[in-house]
Amino acid sequence: MFKNLTGWSRVKSPWICHLNTGGCNGCDIEVLAALMPRFDIERFGILLKATPRHADVLVCTGAITRQMKDRAVRIYEQMPEPKFVIAVGSCACSGGVFWGCYNVLGGIDKAIPVNVYIPGCPPRPDAIIHGVIKLLGALDPRYTELLEELKRKGEIHVSGK
Amino acid sequence: MSVSIPIGPQHPALKEPTHLMVTLDGERVVDIDMRLGYNHRGIEKGAESRNYIQNIYLTERICGICNVAHTSTFCQGVEELLGLEVPKRGLFIRTLLCELNRIHSHLLWLGVAGHEVGFDTLFMYSWRDREIVMDLIELISGNRVNIGINAIGGVRRDISDDMRPQILQGIGQLEDRSQYYLEVASTEVTFVRRTQGVGKLPKEKAIELCAVGPYARASGVEYDLRKDDPFAAYPYLDFKVITSDRCDVLGTAIVRVLEIMESCKMCRQIIEGLPPGEIKVKAPRKVPPGEVVSKTEAPRGELIHYIRSNGSDRPERLKVRTPTLADIPSVLYSLRGGYIADIPIVFAAIDPCMACMDRVLLLDIDNRKTESMMTWEELREYGMRWYANRKG
């Protein structure tokens, strides 16, 4: 499918780690749906790992609750450099619908620095893949080409720019 | 000699990332304790400063997986306080989405259960089939998750005639696939070995500890609000309540797969018998003083919203008890005396809102001396190795 398929295997596969800091699970199931056969982000070499120690990208969902704040910081500290954080969903971006609730501090950036914000409640798996690949494009221009290819083929539907 | 192992945080249920403290004697769990609250957001208090319409959006996000159940329970409660009668067509559409929500939730569970026992093929298949349901939900409501279909007074979107063939086709596909899952659940060795006889919860204990939902029904407790306290369009539908006498995790799997089949039947009845008419009545913004106990059967079991109104456009008090909280005493009971290798699947049997999928687990070392710490992933892998070594 991709002309440089063998080239992909030489590019370091980005490993992502998923953390829910207090969400409703709506975003979590869409992150997982992005990994499942229908959307299948794994074919780009993006793998979900359970431990932050080997992860390049931390995918965060949910608003940050008081109880999860220290843990989010600790997990971020465990990741090796270079590391990136993606906030998936309106709650991870800003607290979303829970902003103002007593145990919610706000978005993920109240605890750790965020590189990419993907709004939505929840964002579709297409939008999540778009966000992840856009981030990876900052690391490796081949991912930007991949993103254009996916849009051209209609595999990801992106309105606007 | 007993050893204490903390596990977690991870995320089940409504109260998500949890922390389990397990006390072991060799391989056996002597005691298990659970710490909740990582996902406590303060929604009940938040509801008091939002009006009823805003609260539909807030309650929907208590749990993204059972979002339709939450809005249905909430809207139904406010409708009762207002003395509104929702038109029959609106009730039918609301019920259709409730059942589609149930199907997607049970398929999600099936995949997660498969993952917990190392049967990732089941995970992939069931989540792929779940996309059939997600497409139907998106067709009707415009979104896959957190769909906003319910309004106070009815539903917001109608089902047009050209949607019907697509819905019926999707239901047909799901019925075929559930036959396959029934075979897998009852005969596939990888799955049966890890779930048969595991996580035993006798019927008397399930009743004593007030368990609900498919988890209780798998222990023979015949309690399903759709039959016992009918709401929405359930009085007009013909369906069976599924129970099992197995009292173990395999029982919960079989009950859920059979429930998917019953839900498909109900969806078919709804589409074929959809009455004409309005989908919603107009609702006033202010709700006269009163109180209501609104209950529905969410995918995980008995869900209650207690609402007290005070004449304004904001509730005086909203109290929500989600079904997973009701099942926690029972699951802790069934884990005691079992093997540590069984913890992931037994825990998953109550269908905690998000099972062990993303596990980034960091553990605080307790002030007490502990021998070791484990993440959920490590525990799951331990379980798979343990069973592999036990072969023969």
Added chain:
Amino acid sequence: MSAESDIQDKLKEVFGEKISELKTIRERRVFVRIPLPLVKEVISYLKQNLGMTHITTITAIDVGEEIEVLYHFLCRGVALSLRTSVPKANPVIDTITPIIPGAILYEREIQDLLGLKVKGHPDPRRLVLPEGWPEGVYPLRKEYKVKVEES
């Protein structure tokens, strides 16, 4: 005879003047007010004589000088809500877990969020509030105002 009227009649027969505000607001919804000292006796009676074992949840509401506590039970298919009140200045209730073990987490929740003291509870730890949440601060009391931190 319907379950609702059966429950109402039996409660009136046994407890008479001691209970009040007994009403069936619609099918399968019965409410009754019980004085605090009688709560355990009424629940035991219902368990013994009407086979009531299932508690759905316990709601506690700050109504000013008092905290109203509602025990939501399932009794013969009816959602039976038993209402009682405690003074906010001394919000002590007895645990019902010896009679209804399934109430264990709901009692912890009202301790946490409204500051009720459940006497005799087998495990009175915090349920949902985070470690480090200040003692004596009960978020679901009316006087607790959420402070929104502007960044």
